[in-house]
Amino acid sequence: MVTGRQVESGAGPIRYGMVGGGQGAFIGAVHRIAARIDGEFELVAGALSSNPERAKASAAELGLDPERSYGTFAEMAKAEAKRPDGIEAVAIVTPNHMHWPAAKAFLEAGIHVICDKPLTSTLADAKKLAAAVEKSGKLFVLTHNYTGYPMIRHAREMVASGTLGDIRVIQAEYPQDWLTEKVEDTGSKQAAWRTDPKQSGAGGSTGDIGTHAYNLARFVSGLELDSLAADLDSFVAGRQLDDNAHVLLRFKPKGNEPGAKGMLWASQVAPGNENGLKLRIYGTRGGIEWVQADPNYLWYTPFGEPKRLITRGGAGSGPAAARVTRVPPGHPEGYLEGFANIYAEAARAIRAARNGGKIPNDVVFPTVQDGVEGVAFVEACVRSSKKNGAWTKL
Amino acid sequence: MVTGRQVESGAGPIRYGMVGGGQGAFIGAVHRIAARIDGEFELVAGALSSNPERAKASAAELGLDPERSYGTFAEMAKAEAKRPDGIEAVAIVTPNHMHWPAAKAFLEAGIHVICDKPLTSTLADAKKLAAAVEKSGKLFVLTHNYTGYPMIRHAREMVASGTLGDIRVIQAEYPQDWLTEKVEDTGSKQAAWRTDPKQSGAGGSTGDIGTHAYNLARFVSGLELDSLAADLDSFVAGRQLDDNAHVLLRFKPKGNEPGAKGMLWASQVAPGNENGLKLRIYGTRGGIEWVQADPNYLWYTPFGEPKRLITRGGAGSGPAAARVTRVPPGHPEGYLEGFANIYAEAARAIRAARNGGKIPNDVVFPTVQDGVEGVAFVEACVRSSKKNGAWTKL
Amino acid sequence: MVTGRQVESGAGPIRYGMVGGGQGAFIGAVHRIAARIDGEFELVAGALSSNPERAKASAAELGLDPERSYGTFAEMAKAEAKRPDGIEAVAIVTPNHMHWPAAKAFLEAGIHVICDKPLTSTLADAKKLAAAVEKSGKLFVLTHNYTGYPMIRHAREMVASGTLGDIRVIQAEYPQDWLTEKVEDTGSKQAAWRTDPKQSGAGGSTGDIGTHAYNLARFVSGLELDSLAADLDSFVAGRQLDDNAHVLLRFKPKGNEPGAKGMLWASQVAPGNENGLKLRIYGTRGGIEWVQADPNYLWYTPFGEPKRLITRGGAGSGPAAARVTRVPPGHPEGYLEGFANIYAEAARAIRAARNGGKIPNDVVFPTVQDGVEGVAFVEACVRSSKKNGAWTKL
């Protein structure tokens, strides 16, 4: 019943601000809860909406000092950088196309950035952002939140330590059903920007959820992608971006074995699937299987032995999971806890950076490079699909 | 993807203190996370341990003002009551036998109480506490946290609205395995007090987890217990309190139907069970089934129709669940979110009370009366078992 | 992909007859399929119905020689005993109250008996039948068919070999929903006799399914029951026999440990449950869990290790299961295969007896003694319930 995790710290919370996330948004509230869970962050500033009325009302609702509720991110970056009690980090939770300009402004103002995925709406922006991070010397944390789940951390350790042997096959999928009908025409703000190429970029399901599945496969397997072959569809008439993606994957060889092969399926039109992210990895010595909707379980199937169900915090669950675990086995942790683990890792990194120190080795979070790769994945899918599924390098 | 819940409030957090919950404790940290998730509470004072060194260190770790880290709850109640910025509420998270004296002190100081379960270590104390609450006019919230799960709220609505017809059978169970061996002899603080009659009261598994199962059956079914027949065991040699409880239940009739019947099983010696709380209720028109480890699912089995799996926030999940839901369906919520819902309900009640107003009708939380009934349940189990399982009124 | 089982035998099928099981019956057809699966039996005679028309039509449908379609079991026993090609065994699949007279007739005619459960409708009949078996020297096989499932055989071996340590807790249940409404009034032949004390005996759900759950608990655990406390209900107005049974169990001590405790729940009024037979056994070193609807899986939970899912024929599934397995792991076997295993064991015993030999040690099937105990269980439940749940010896 004891976890390995230090969930609270007496050093005082980290001051942070938020760009986007005003009333009617979804992911902004998730970031705020994730930031609050461990008491490591305090929200003190915001440019919560491009709509001034909504920005003001949202700030009031969150109890922000009206002075620190800004009309634009540019204004916010400039003003906060000057304050002695200015924010140390900013969370960017806007539609994709605004990630790059907003991130740029805060990085240049010397403020750490926590940013939602996908990194940007174009690969060109993504590369510029990576350069800007490099130049700034600030931290950049990409909220590929599924990497925060304890059982995913454990799975990654299992692969890294050779428990599964050489990896041969990776099956990743992320089906949803919420875009089965044309809800973007019915006033859903969430659906509207996600199906709009100007705000989302070239990928629909590929960008919104395919990047999560891809990132998770990479995170757990540690393998690099060589190339992919994609067949994208927009099943709903009039939809501009893909709502279903079938992708074949070829990973680069590692050591003597030939490279692993994989499949990735992302769909927003598969009725009955809410957020069906699932990862299966098979090697010469065993396999693993994990499902986001039931994240506290990890199937481990050593070849020639009975299947084992490893539970978060239970027997067989190791230190990598324990570091990011809050409650005993049998008490489920969920999406918000997994998301909060990204914030907890960010907090450790920010505190280390505060003191000019090195980020501890065991702090793990997705970076701007993961973000660049995610956008490259989306664009490669689109390119491959336009060439009738030709094999395409990232 | 939009939930019915208002998770944040601009009115400023509620100041609260904590009794117990210092280093080495388990449930204190859970309370603190639960209080933080929605940003409705701020921890500002504590009497975190009966050991002065540990109290001090724990307070520092939590960033408390050293002035407000107290040596005893009595001192804390007195001092905080005098401060203009004193706590509005206290969370009591000590071993059971301290609940009554601590709660008394704060109620008398005019401070709302949030208290862990079981209510007290004796029924006599429980009744005194109920009287003290009545006299004080303050709020008393008992953290039977499982009543906070959205699918449990929905299940309760289903029963109340007659969806299951007249209730006939209730099967409740809460098996664990952590006391399969005599860990109380190996330095586990958690195990030590839970198996010690002086700190826990007359019940072992009955008090620690049986009360949860009992409370949940009552909460969802709305039925009152008439009597029970119990067979308690202490399977581990030398253990003073029960570690396994088999209980038959007879509920009072409601309307024309004869009273429902039930079974309750609590165990701490059932290998493979982590926190296996499970509730099944069957009526003339249908049944439901819910498992704590997978709390986002509710099986609903209307008689003569296919089984339906209702998911939190998904189709078929109603407003009672939506009120206490934070993220979209398919993204799991867990133990901490369920626990946080008790705090969120407490916050709504406290804010209403602040303004001298009435607590809104839809605010639902376990009260001191539920606590009295829980302790009565434990003592009835012990009495029945001593009389060879004779049917015993609560 | 190789199983340990010898499914076919060149020695020629065993000639058998059937009493009951004509048109409109359920379990008779199941017995016939079970007898056919391995090609070990050939149906050559029958007294298929007490209704002469139905008996004749049923015999024709099954392709029986009209000469060997009898009007009564008495006539059949007499005639078959005289024939050089007479039946070697009879399957008795009538309502319960006819088991004893029919079995008596065939035993006295020197014919082996395979009989459906419960053994008889009264304990007095059961004891007489046991004496008749003893006197006859013939084989008597009781079709407690769930004992034929491979994973149940494996579970039994695990307990016997001490894998679970000393047994502490046994949870058995068999919920159904088909009698939720008063279907016995709607022309259902199955429901009519099962709810009629004259045909079924003193027990309703206790006799029809409670005996299965009880027998399975006994079979797997190897423990003997000391006493029980039962609370029986007839929830459906006007129903004469119990349709829900809540039973506490106390097993006799074995070795040094105190006796195991258990619960048994049988219900015919639990909507959503089709044939929800489930068995859980917990010992000092581990637990097991098995569900009839998914019979190819056995959960094994060694204390302090990850849960293991043993699959029929897969890794971790031992020789006791392999003996009664027909297809490779991952290809499900079901109810009929489990039932057929009872017939396969009967065939081995009958062939051994043919040659005057000893029944091989590894042949395992429920006997008349198990049947006596089952009826004793039913009557003890009824007695206990009438005495307000008093602890009652079998």
Place this chain on the structure above:
Amino acid sequence: MVTGRQVESGAGPIRYGMVGGGQGAFIGAVHRIAARIDGEFELVAGALSSNPERAKASAAELGLDPERSYGTFAEMAKAEAKRPDGIEAVAIVTPNHMHWPAAKAFLEAGIHVICDKPLTSTLADAKKLAAAVEKSGKLFVLTHNYTGYPMIRHAREMVASGTLGDIRVIQAEYPQDWLTEKVEDTGSKQAAWRTDPKQSGAGGSTGDIGTHAYNLARFVSGLELDSLAADLDSFVAGRQLDDNAHVLLRFKPKGNEPGAKGMLWASQVAPGNENGLKLRIYGTRGGIEWVQADPNYLWYTPFGEPKRLITRGGAGSGPAAARVTRVPPGHPEGYLEGFANIYAEAARAIRAARNGGKIPNDVVFPTVQDGVEGVAFVEACVRSSKKNGAWTKL
């Protein structure tokens, strides 16, 4: 508790013979059980092995008349055709490359053929066989046994009746793990021929299990394949045939909607998967999901409504399933029952043909055309993979 199925027939069993299936074989015994379950077939002849010793011993074990145990299929076809009591049908259960010559011999002898899949080892043979069937006027039944499962029959009806709307996405998979290591070198007869191109044909996992997944997707969806893109691997060093296949699918449009898209994964090197055949189909109005290892369940997910679990024989399970169902809901049916349904359908067709009549409309079984298509699928996979996954017409 009553099923729609007529399981027994008084008209006397159909005489059949078997080619292959002697000692050491796997699928032959499965066919024999399947043929026996309903009492519709009687095995009276065989050419059970190409090895004369083994053929003889196998025939003796099965109780065949020694005169009707033949050394070759050619001899058997000739001799049986002459006998007045000759076989009416033959079951061909040899390795793939022998299907065509054996089938030819029996068709030419005027004997119906029941044949294991894949149809042949080459597409050229498959086409010749289809022509031979056409010419012969005899029945040809291909044992794509998974089409016999009741819930698959029901799923097919759901799609056909438009319950799912227009089909958009089909996800089929059949992972196994038994060839994770090079067992073909260790004396496994099963592994040896399945990995030998001379006996199996061009496909390894594609032929052995990919054809099953493909056939099932076709059977349930009713859609025709337009083209595929395949990436095949032989992960185990030195293996000559594919042991993992990743295939993208494009179906032909049906009506106004664009054609459905799909994925198919077949693998013999995925540890933890025994026979993990799974089919998911999504349309504009709902989805379905079915898993072979748990075949009595069918998930049906109407868009915007709670998920429903349809159980074989339970509420929501329709007449197409009832026709091929033997036992009540909650009592599992398995692989052998599904396989037996193919034989039961064959029996109905053979009896109809006997009397020169028309095969009833509701008799459904895989035909030689399905077999041709399966071999075409295998060869298209191989061609596509050799062209680096180019889209390839069947």
